[in-house]
Amino acid sequence: MQNAIAKFTAGVVVLGALSVSPASANGWEVWTEKQSADKVTVVASFGGDGSIEEAQLDLKVSGPFEVLEVSTLRKGSICFGNAEKNVLRAVPPSGAGSALKAAMTDTCMFTLRVLSPKGWSAEGIVDVGFKECASSVKGVVGCEAKFQVVE
Amino acid sequence: MVSTSRVINIGLASLAGLAAIAWQPAQAQCNTTAWTTVTGAPVSGGPAQGVRIYQGACGLNPVNGAGASLVEEATRHSAEGGGGAPFIARFFFYAGITGANPVVFRAFSADVAGTQVIQVTHNPNTQNVSFLVNGTTQSTAANSATNGKWIEVTFTYNASGTFTANTRSVSPTAVITDIAGSITAINTGALTVERVQLGNVASGGGTGSTSIDEYEASRQVGGTPATALTPMCRGDVNNTTTISVGDRAAVTAALGNPPSFPAAFRPDCNEDGSISVGDRACVTAMLAQNPPRTCI
Numbered sequence: 001m002q003n004a005i006a007k008f009t010a011g012v013v014v015l016g017a018l019s020v021s022p023a024s025a026n027g028w029e030v031w032t033e034k035q036s037a038d039k040v041t042v043v044a045s046f047g048g049d050g051s052i053e054e055a056q057l058d059l060k061v062s063g064p065f066e067v068l069e070v071s072t073l074r075k076g077s078i079c080f081g082n083a084e085k086n087v088l089r090a091v092p093p094s095g096a097g098s099a100l101k102a103a104m105t106d107t108c109m110f111t112l113r114v115l116s117p118k119g120w121s122a123e124g125i126v127d128v129g130f131k132e133c134a135s136s137v138k139g140v141v142g143c144e145a146k147f148q149v150v151e
Numbered sequence: 152m153v154s155t156s157r158v159i160n161i162g163l164a165s166l167a168g169l170a171a172i173a174w175q176p177a178q179a180q181c182n183t184t185a186w187t188t189v190t191g192a193p194v195s196g197g198p199a200q201g202v203r204i205y206q207g208a209c210g211l212n213p214v215n216g217a218g219a220s221l222v223e224e225a226t227r228h229s230a231e232g233g234g235g236a237p238f239i240a241r242f243f244f245y246a247g248i249t250g251a252n253p254v255v256f257r258a259f260s261a262d263v264a265g266t267q268v269i270q271v272t273h274n275p276n277t278q279n280v281s282f283l284v285n286g287t288t289q290s291t292a293a294n295s296a297t298n299g300k301w302i303e304v305t306f307t308y309n310a311s312g313t314f315t316a317n318t319r320s321v322s323p324t325a326v327i328t329d330i331a332g333s334i335t336a337i338n339t340g341a342l343t344v345e346r347v348q349l350g351n352v353a354s355g356g357g358t359g360s361t362s363i364d365e366y367e368a369s370r371q372v373g374g375t376p377a378t379a380l381t382p383m384c385r386g387d388v389n390n391t392t393t394i395s396v397g398d399r400a401a402v403t404a405a406l407g408n409p410p411s412f413p414a415a416f417r418p419d420c421n422e423d424g425s426i427s428v429g430d431r432a433c434v435t436a437m438l439a440q441n442p443p444r445t446c447i
Contacts, residue, residue: 053403054396056438080441091396091438094431097403130393134400136407139389 027133027144028057028090029104032125038117039068040125044090047104049143053095053135057145059088060129064115071109079108087129088112097136122149181209193350197412203424205243205301205364206383208412212362213350215248237309238344239377240368244361245424246298246320249275251357256304256349260342268342269314271304275357280304284314284337291332297323301364301422305380310343321385321422326433327440329385344370362424383417384446386437388430390415392446394437402431 026049033041046055067081067088076093090108092100114120126147133143181195181202191214196202204210244255256271270283274290278297281290296302296318306316318332349363369377388398388405398420404411405418405426412418418426420433437444 054400056396058443078435078439080439082442085442087443089438089441089443094396094399094403094435096428096431097407130395132395132397134397136400136403136411139400139404140391140397 026052026102027146028055028131030057030059030126030145030147031150032122032147033150034122035111038114040112040114040122042088042110042112042126043073043106044088044108044110045104045106046090046092046100048095048100048102050099050102051135051138052100052133052141052143053097054133055092055100055143056130056132057090057128058130059090059110059126060086061088061112061126062124063120066113066115067110068113069109069111071111073106073109077107079110081110081112088126095135099135123147183211191350198410198426203245203247203301203362203364203419204412204426205419205422206417207364207414210362210364211350212360213352215253215351215355215357215360237307237312237377238368238370239305239307239380240347240366241303241305241380242349242366243301243303243364244273244349245363246273246275246278246296246300246302247359247361247424248273248351248357249298249359251275251355252281253351253355253357253361254353255351255361255363256347257352258308258344259346259348261345263346265345266342268340268344269306269308271306271316272353273302273361280316280318280332282306282314282316282334282337284308285340287337289334289337291318291334295330295332296320297330299323299423301419301424303383308339308344310339311341312339313337314339326421326429327436327444382446385417385422386420386434386444387446388416388418388420388434389413390417394434394444394446396438398434399431399438402426402434406431 029045031043035041044057065083067083070079070081072079078091081088088110092107128145131145134140183189183195193211193213194202195209195211197204197208202210202212252272252274254272258269259265260268272281275298277293279291279293280296281288300320303319308314313336315336316334320330322328322330349366351361367380371377386394388401401416402418418430420430
């Protein structure tokens, strides 16, 4: 992760003990950070394995929420949130026959308002709704999604 | 009582085993052996042969002009009911002819000869589809079947009842938008459908060419209703019932060298008759739709 939360929310929060290991590729990393009593920021990052040309992550949110802001962190990505359908979608631009780069790259950032704020935490606020990676050679292939909390 | 309905899916290729080797270079041998009669020497094949495909590796380019192509379904109805048993069918044709109105589908009441029961015609001037049944012609709305696109036609024919039909094609200006066409019910006679023809099956003429693909039909047998035809979801290139990035990869595979056209794949997302980067952009546009676009 290139620390998009720190980069894009500078001045809003002071990041705590952020422990980020060197970027590891092959799959999604999802970072969540509690911003206030009812606000959370979610960043989806992707790194390829040298063959994956396409990647998609649809996150689902635990409990009712409102989408406050969606930022596209990588040009050409698809990023949107829909509370009614309970989906936060992150799709890097198509590799169009070439592998997506292996370095973990921030794709989308979502800022949400939690509508049932009592007792919620950044951990477990989002989960995988749908996940897919593919290449034109192998078709649909597996890829992981790891969840991390910025404390 | 043995009573069942049956789906007839007459592809335009001998593709046995192709689906099982998905993502391998398609080496399909396209032919018309699944059809009982072919006239006019139509060309079966894929993009490499200059033939447009809607699904899989093979489509059919019928002869345009005086020599019409004829494809019959003569051997597949012996156990099927008549006398009011509904006959449902779907096929795709490419609206590529101008300067004439190609008849793209006919149905007859007998295996050989017989009386014409249904006729489907595309009008490139008004860009719609006309249905002639039992002496009555009805047309879909103008601009509901635009030139340069695949047109999906579905209908239900109920002898001594009614005939209803719908069309669908992609907007020429908005790739994520489908245009629907329909007619009101036409009263039918007692004749049943015993044979069908697809292609450019009348006098031909005009310029350009049409293509046909994915004819599928079902009808009532005994007391069991016809089986509903499985919807084909545009944008679901790899036929997983989900529109996702796997579909973009499938388009890329179809653009590869050699191209990959597994039997169940539909890479022509924008349905313009060619497989191109526009189809990958089409899937991308669908992925970006909010709320998410779904197949069902």
